[in-house]
Amino acid sequence: MTTAPSDAGSWPSNLMVDGLAVSKQATPESFDEVSEILRGANARGDAVIPFGGGTQLGLGNIPSAGDIALNLSKLDQVVIYEPDDLTISVQAGCRIDDLNGLLAEHGQMLPFEVARPQDATIGGAYATGISGPRRFGHGSMRDLVIGITAVSPSGEIARAGGMVVKNVSGYDMMRLHYGALGSMGVILQLNFKVLPKPPAQRTVVVRFGELSDAIEAALGVRESQLSPTAIVVLDEGGARAAGVDVAPWTLLLRAEGPEDAAAQQTARLREATRVGALGSDVLGDAATDALWRGANTLLSAAPEESGIGIRLGMPASQASEIAEQLLATTGGGSATRRLSLDFGNGLLFAQVGVDTEPIDELRTLWERVRTLGSHATLLTAPPDVKRDIDVFGAEPAGFGLMRALKQQFDPSGTLNRGRFIGRL
Amino acid sequence: MAQPAVVAQLEAALGRDSVLSNPSELTVYEYDGSDEALAGSHRPDVVVLPQTAQQVQQVVKIARAMGMPVTARGGGTGLAGGAIAVQGGILVALTKMDRILEINTRDRYALVEPGLINLDLSQTTSRDGYFFAPDPSSQRACTIGGNVANNSGGPHCLKYGVTVNHILGLEVVLPDGELLWVGGPSPDVPGVDLTGILVGSEGTLGIVTKAMVRLTRSPEATDVLLAAFPSIEAASSAVSAIIAAGVLPTALEMMDALTITAVESAYHAGYPRDAAAVLLIEIDGLLEVVAENTRLISVICEQQEATEVRVASTQEERDLLWLGRKAALGAMGRLAPNYYLQDTVVPRTKLPVTLQRVEEISKDYKLPVANVFHAGDGNLHPLILFDRHKPGDIERVLHAGTEMIHWCIEVGGAVSGEHGIGLEKKDFLPLVFTTEDLAAMAGLKLSFDPLQLFNPEKVFPSGFSCGEVSALRQQALAARLGIDFV
Ligand SMILES: Cc1cc2nc3c(=O)[nH]c(=O)nc-3n(C[C@H](O)[C@H](O)[C@H](O)COP(=O)(O)OP(=O)(O)OC[C@H]3O[C@@H](n4cnc5c(N)ncnc54)[C@H](O)[C@@H]3O)c2cc1C
Numbered sequence: 001m002t003t004a005p006s007d008a009g010s011w012p013s014n015l016m017v018d019g020l021a022v023s024k025q026a027t028p029e030s031f032d033e034v035s036e037i038l039r040g041a042n043a044r045g046d047a048v049i050p051f052g053g054g055t056q057l058g059l060g061n062i063p064s065a066g067d068i069a070l071n072l073s074k075l076d077q078v079v080i081y082e083p084d085d086l087t088i089s090v091q092a093g094c095r096i097d098d099l100n101g102l103l104a105e106h107g108q109m110l111p112f113e114v115a116r117p118q119d120a121t122i123g124g125a126y127a128t129g130i131s132g133p134r135r136f137g138h139g140s141m142r143d144l145v146i147g148i149t150a151v152s153p154s155g156e157i158a159r160a161g162g163m164v165v166k167n168v169s170g171y172d173m174m175r176l177h178y179g180a181l182g183s184m185g186v187i188l189q190l191n192f193k194v195l196p197k198p199p200a201q202r203t204v205v206v207r208f209g210e211l212s213d214a215i216e217a218a219l220g221v222r223e224s225q226l227s228p229t230a231i232v233v234l235d236e237g238g239a240r241a242a243g244v245d246v247a248p249w250t251l252l253l254r255a256e257g258p259e260d261a262a263a264q265q266t267a268r269l270r271e272a273t274r275v276g277a278l279g280s281d282v283l284g285d286a287a288t289d290a291l292w293r294g295a296n297t298l299l300s301a302a303p304e305e306s307g308i309g310i311r312l313g314m315p316a317s318q319a320s321e322i323a324e325q326l327l328a329t330t331g332g333g334s335a336t337r338r339l340s341l342d343f344g345n346g347l348l349f350a351q352v353g354v355d356t357e358p359i360d361e362l363r364t365l366w367e368r369v370r371t372l373g374s375h376a377t378l379l380t381a382p383p384d385v386k387r388d389i390d391v392f393g394a395e396p397a398g399f400g401l402m403r404a405l406k407q408q409f410d411p412s413g414t415l416n417r418g419r420f421i422g423r424l
Numbered sequence: 425m426a427q428p429a430v431v432a433q434l435e436a437a438l439g440r441d442s443v444l445s446n447p448s449e450l451t452v453y454e455y456d457g458s459d460e461a462l463a464g465s466h467r468p469d470v471v472v473l474p475q476t477a478q479q480v481q482q483v484v485k486i487a488r489a490m491g492m493p494v495t496a497r498g499g500g501t502g503l504a505g506g507a508i509a510v511q512g513g514i515l516v517a518l519t520k521m522d523r524i525l526e527i528n529t530r531d532r533y534a535l536v537e538p539g540l541i542n543l544d545l546s547q548t549t550s551r552d553g554y555f556f557a558p559d560p561s562s563q564r565a566c567t568i569g570g571n572v573a574n575n576s577g578g579p580h581c582l583k584y585g586v587t588v589n590h591i592l593g594l595e596v597v598l599p600d601g602e603l604l605w606v607g608g609p610s611p612d613v614p615g616v617d618l619t620g621i622l623v624g625s626e627g628t629l630g631i632v633t634k635a636m637v638r639l640t641r642s643p644e645a646t647d648v649l650l651a652a653f654p655s656i657e658a659a660s661s662a663v664s665a666i667i668a669a670g671v672l673p674t675a676l677e678m679m680d681a682l683t684i685t686a687v688e689s690a691y692h693a694g695y696p697r698d699a700a701a702v703l704l705i706e707i708d709g710l711l712e713v714v715a716e717n718t719r720l721i722s723v724i725c726e727q728q729e730a731t732e733v734r735v736a737s738t739q740e741e742r743d744l745l746w747l748g749r750k751a752a753l754g755a756m757g758r759l760a761p762n763y764y765l766q767d768t769v770v771p772r773t774k775l776p777v778t779l780q781r782v783e784e785i786s787k788d789y790k791l792p793v794a795n796v797f798h799a800g801d802g803n804l805h806p807l808i809l810f811d812r813h814k815p816g817d818i819e820r821v822l823h824a825g826t827e828m829i830h831w832c833i834e835v836g837g838a839v840s841g842e843h844g845i846g847l848e849k850k851d852f853l854p855l856v857f858t859t860e861d862l863a864a865m866a867g868l869k870l871s872f873d874p875l876q877l878f879n880p881e882k883v884f885p886s887g888f889s890c891g892e893v894s895a896l897r898q899q900a901l902a903a904r905l906g907i908d909f910v
Contacts, residue, residue, distance in 0.1 A: 084668040085771040085802075107670055129612055140611070142620065143589050150864075158864035162838045162856065164769045166586060166801040168575050168624055169839040170853055170883065171865040175620030179612060185864075196670030223530070225553075225644035227710055261712040313610030315531035346531070346610035374608045392614035397605050401598070402616045404871040409864075421615040 015069035016303070017049055017057055017419075019383040022066040029074050031149070031157055031188050038186065038414065039155035041068055047417040048153070050182045052093055052121030055114070056128045058309070058380030059301035060181055061391055064418030070186065072123055078102060079189060080163065087146065087163050089191040092123025109197040111138035111229075113292070115300035123187040129179025130311070130379070132296050134254065136344025137229025138195060141178070147191030148174045150184075153414035157188065165193045176405065183420035184409040198256035203288045204228075204269045206280040207247035211327075213276030214249040215320040218343040221253060221272055222316060228269060230254040230344055232295065237338030237351070242295035247278060252295065254288065298340040298349045301379040307336065307353030308362050308381040314373035316346045322372045326350060329368045348373065359384045370394070392421040426469035426514075430490055434472055434514070437482040442520070444471040453515050456500045456507040457562070461812045462764055462822065463505035463848040468495065468515035475520050477595060477603055477633035484631070485601040487514050493880045494599075496627040498539060498567030501560075502574060503765055504846030506626050510881045516631060518569050525634070529554055531609055532639045533592055538569025538632045545637070554639040557584035560842070561750045569632045575624030577842035579675040579749065580706070582800040586842065588623040590638040596622060596630035599873035607636065621868065626844050627879040629872040643708035646674075647718045648736040648745050651725040652699035656680060656783070656795075659701035660776040662728035663799045666705075667772050669724060671717045675706040676800025682759065683752055683796040683807075690755040693748025696732060703799065704749050752796040753807070759794065760809035764821045767849075768832035769841035772802040781831045782806050789824040791817075803841035804832070829855065845883045853885050866890040 015022040028034045041048050047065035051057060052072050076093040083106040090099060096110075096117040103109050113132025114120040131140040138144075147161030150173065160173030176184050208214040214233045222231055232252045234242060239250045251273060255265040266282050273280070283291055300309055314322050319341050326348070330337050336353035350369075354361045362385045370376040370393050378391035396402075399422055406413075406424040418424075426445050434443045444450060447467070454465040469492070474480045487494045493513030500507055509515045521537035524545065528534070529552050536545060542563040546555040559578035560566055570576070572594065577586045584590075593607030607619035622630055653659035659678055666676065679687070679702050684695045695702050703725070707717045722733045736742045756763050770778050779795065782804070786793040797805040808824055810817040829839060829852050839845065839852045853862065862884065869876070869890045876890060884890060 082771060082773065084664065084773045086667060087771065129617075131612065135611075139585065139589065142611075142617070143585055152864070156860045156863065158861045159857070160861060160865065163836055164771060164802055164838050164841070166577055166581065166769055166798070166803050166841045167838045168842055168844050169849075170845065170857055170862070171868050172575070172588070172620065172624050173864055173868070175617045175623075176868065178617045178620060179614070180616055184616070196672060219530070223641075225641060225710075227643075257710070257713050258716045261710060261716060264712045265710060311612075313608070313612060315528075315533075315609040317528075317530040347612070374610055375613045377614050396613065396615045398615070398618045400602075401604075401618060401871065405616055405868075408867045408871045 015049065015051065017066055018062040018386060020063055020066050022049055022069040024067060025069040025071055027071040027074050031151065034070070034186060034188065035151050035155040035157055037068070037070065038151060038153050042153040042412055042414045045412065046414070048414050049416055050186045052124030053095060053116070053119040055116045055120045056124055056130070056301040058303040059128050059391070060416065060419035061423050062383055062386050062418065063416065064423070073121060075188065083108060086194050087165065087191065088194050089147065089163060089189060090122055091189050092187045093121050096120050096122060096125060103194055104197060107197050108194045110144065110192055110194055112141055113296045113299065115297050115302065122190055126178060126190055127180065127182045127187060128301060130299050130301060132299055133230035133232045133342040133344055136231060137227065137254070137256065144192045145174045145190060146193050148177060148187065149189035150177055151186050151188055153410045153412065161191060163191055181416055181420045183416045183424055184405060186415065200259040200262040201254065201256040201285055201288045202262050202266045203283040203291055204253040204255065204266055204273070204280060205244050205283060206251040206273045207245065207278040208249040208251065208276060209278055210276065211249050211323060212320060214251050217251055217273040217275065217277070219316065221269065222343055224272060226265060226268055226272065228253040229256050233341040233343065234295065235337065235339035237336070238295065238298060238340045241297050241338055242291050244291060252291070254292070295340060298338055298351060304380045305382055306358060307351055308366060308385060309379035310350045310366065310369060311377045311379050312348040312369065312373035313375040314346055314348065316343050318373070319343060319346070319348065322348065325372055326369055329365060390422065395422055430486065430492065431470055433486050434470060434483065437486065438472055438474055438479050442473040442475065453497065453517065454508070456502045456505060458503050458505045458848050459762055459764055461818055464508065466508050466510050466512065468509035469512045471515045471517055473517050473520045477597065480516060480597045480631055480633050481601055481603050483514060483516055484597050484599065487877060488601060488875070493877050495879050496569065496573065496631045498570030499541065499565045501562040501566040502570060502846060503767065503843040504840065505848045506574065506844050506846035506882060508847055510847060518567065521633065524548060529639065533609055533636050534639055535634060535636050536568055537634060538567060540568045542566050542568060542571060549639055550642065553642045555642055556637055557581070557590050557640045558587045561753065568635050568637065572623050572632050572635055573625065573627045574842070574844040577798065577801070577803065579677050579798060582676055582798065583672060583674040584640060588620060591619060591623050591635060592638055593636035594619055594622055594632055595634035596632055598630050599875065599878050609636065626846060626882055628869060628882055629878065645711045645714040646706065646708040646742065647714050648742040649705040649718065649721060650695070650734045650736065650745055651703045651705065651730045652696045652732040653701045653703070653730055655700045656779050657776055658729040659703055660779050660799070662703060662725050662730065663775055664773050665724050665728055666721055667800065669720065671720050673705050673717070673721065673800060674708045675704070677704040677749055678795065678797055678799040679704070679749065679752065680795040682792060682794040686755040686758045686794065687748040687752050689758050691748055691751055693744050695748055699731065704745055749796070756794065756807055756809065760792070760811060762810050762812045763807040764810065764825055766804065766806050766825055766828050767840045767843040768829055768837055769801065769803040770832050770835050770837035774835040774837070775799065775802060778804065778832060778835060782828060785824050785827050789820045791820060791824055801841065847882060850883055851885050862888060
């Protein structure tokens with residue numbers, strides 16, 4: 001028998017998930033402890049809600065039960081880091097900023113963007129599958145993952161992939177857990193290929209009066225042979241979040257590479273986006289980091305009391321049409337609206353707050369926008385808005401398969417009961 | 425031989441011309457690109473050549489009703505026996521479904537049928553300045569469906585990533601006969617990442633009938649460097665040094681002396697015949713970046729004792745250098761009647777010791793080994809040269825290959841980097857994965873294909889039964905935790 005599970009231990013605080021108080025909390029310090037906690041819960045029929053930094057707990061349908069909050073933040077070790085191989089293996093509870101701090105010592109990075117990288121854990125980010133605009137240039141977690149260790153609700157620990165950058169040995173179990181909200185297993189460890197940190201970076205900030213001009217410029221850059229690593233258009237609220245001078249519309253272009261190349265690309269990007277622009281600035285290295293940290297707060301899926309966060313997917317060429325429709329729909333709430341159009345990847349992030357009669361208006365808003373693009377996720381909303389709706393939008397093609405997978409990997413519905421798509 | 429009733433049903437669904445059941449017609453479908461003496465061969469009962477997704481769906485429904493196994497096949501270039509119908513049954517050859525249905529450069533995707541030849545896609549889209557990044561060396565003959573099934577790589581995957589990074593959505597026929605679209609033009613479709621799960625599943629979970637693939641913008645500048653080295657060690661140290669320096673080339677390929685000899689006698693690609701190894705390095709991107717990185721990489725190669733660093737400046741020169749690389753496997757016939765190709769992959773810092781070990785194994789077994797591989801990824805392709813008709817050769821080849829795999833796994837590597845597990849590598853999987861690991865994988869298989877009719881006996885080791893996994897995993901868990909289950 002290994003060490004006694006801490007699931008009988010202390011329960012410091014109640015975790016709240018969509019208004020549901022989870023009375024017990026377990027904070028395991030080893031994989032075997034996680035395994036035992038889960039096995040026990042699974043046998044008893046308890047519902048377990050795993051969490052890391054707790055920064056994205058707003059994502060998901062309202063849980064149908066929550067008996068144990070499984071806190072993974074103590075599993076935060078870097079297990080293997082081989083800078084010369086450009087690979088790393090980290091436990092799920094490792095915080096994204098901490099990880100990048102370590103990598104930076106070796107001139108490397110993992111270009112993952114989340115709303116609160118100082119608190120968010122790698123496992124939580126992987127399970128929620130929300131990615132920022134920089135994936136256009138560097139890829140997302142889905143692209144850079146090379147291995148996984150996950151534990152099933154009945155306690156079996158299974159690995160897949162490995163520590164090499166290219167690998168087709170066996171099924172890619174990493175895929176099952178990406179964006180699955182921890183409903184198919186608890187992620188314990190992830191392996192990634194890391195990237196060399198570009199020696200220099202700049203951001204070109206171009207201000208526009210008209211959305212159509214900003215979008216034309218963004219699409220023009222996307223089609224050119226220039227290679228910005230992120231292409232984003234922000235509304236006024238978005239610009240405020242990013243901490244740049246507020247204009248009706250702001251185009252952000254990130255340029256990364258060797259010092260001279262970044263400088264020259266910056267000049268070319270400015271030249272390419274002149275038409276219709278009110279003016280432009282170039283931000284240097286440190287300012288670039290700060291700007292994107294601010295802009296990425298729009299990716300937030302943190303629990304919300306007074307507004308909603310939405311992610312829409314669409315082909316980039318349809319972004320302008322969809323943005324116009326969204327604006328028409330959210331017109332009244334524009335004072336509290338924050339919008340980010342990720343042109344590189346074909347995603348739109350919107351945060352909307354409403355002051356009067358909030359609940360009904362927010363529900364109506366979601367109903368109106370959720371069919372605009374090719375997919376929609378209500379990233380966060382007050383529990384009253386979420387009631388009776390599926391925050392993952394319409395039932396997707398292949399839902400039957402997803403149900404079969406849930407049945408196979410979590411037959412008792414122990415993990416995140418009711419929270420995933422279709423209330424799986 | 426297929427039962428006449430099955431053939432009749434298939435002919436009714438697809439038309440006579442699209443159903444092959446004469447033994448003589450079936451012969452070419454017994455093998456794939458793997459060496460039959462090593463991977464084996466098997467004759468399917470019947471081969472169908474559907475022209476639409478609906479026909480594939482009908483075939484699967486007929487197979488299901490008859491309890492017959494179904495194996496998908498694209499170009500048949502697979503090197504792990506993946507497309508061999510080991511249990512007979514119906515072989516679905518997708519080669520007639522080879523159309524490009526849509527090219528959308530604004531949104532950077534193409535919608536294609538699975539039987540489309542990989543190179544045909546990039547040749548078509550290059551007119552508009554776009555390409556499909558996965559470029560297996562077999563790209564003149566392999567299909568997009570096969571690329572998806574094997575999650576194939578290729579020289580340019582060092583920078584651009586492998587097939588899974590370039591598949592946006594798929595239309596598939598599932599083992600229960602359902603026709604399904606997964607994924608789409610923008611990423612992170614809510615729900616389980618079924619697209620990601622299907623890519624690399626080697627035809628065991630679904631048959632791809634359409635693929636929405638990402639198109640990549642052609643770079644404005646490209647340099648190709650040829651660096652010659654006096655020893656394999658020097659060349660592999662140069663690879664490690666380039667990776668560690670943080671300048672990631674687009675492609676970083678190595679060829680040893682034996683390969684150079686074969687390629688030069690067949691194609692006159694201009695590789696220096698006296699070199700012990702050459703690196704073929706491609707750098708692309710913005711003009712300024714390419715110039716800077718070409719300079720940096722040349723310096724690193726020179727520091728690692730390169731005797732010559734040549735930069736191909738014209739398209740013709742670049743094409744010629746690449747031709748030698750892409751046709752290297754085909755040139756091996758100049759050296760020996762047969763070759764056995766391993767596809768192991770190691771952490772990149774382990775390349776120098778691994779290549780030494782490969783050389784030792786070659787000496788121990790008295791079998792020449794040619795190396796031509798994706799060095800930047802750490803993905804080796806030792807080609808063990810032999811003559812199938814020489815008594816004892818096959819046994820020695822198998823032993824030598826097994827030793828190489830063992831070594832690579834010992835230094836932290838994997839069984840296959842890009843060719844897949846199929847039939848030929850499946851018994852090596854337990855070297856890297858435990859019963860619990862394999863049981864979780866079996867969970868995927870059972871969720872998609874509970875009757876296990878799609879591409880049977882592939883990927884999972886012999887004797888491992890997907891059906892009995894729950895018992896196996898309980899045993900494994902009990903052993904690990906030292907507990908008994910009641
Ligand atoms: C000379 C040579 C060089 C090669 N170089 C490379 C290389 O650089 N990189 C690399 O990764 N590979 C390489 N390969 C291996 C091989 O070409 C690839 O694996 C290729 O993707 C297989 O495609 P195919 O169409 O020939 O598939 P096949 O061999 O016909 O089938 C391969 C697998 O895919 C399945 N399959 C085929 N079509 C479908 C479909 N529509 N739906 C579902 N499953 C399907 C089959 O069942 C089988 O399991 C090389 C092979 C040769 C002979």
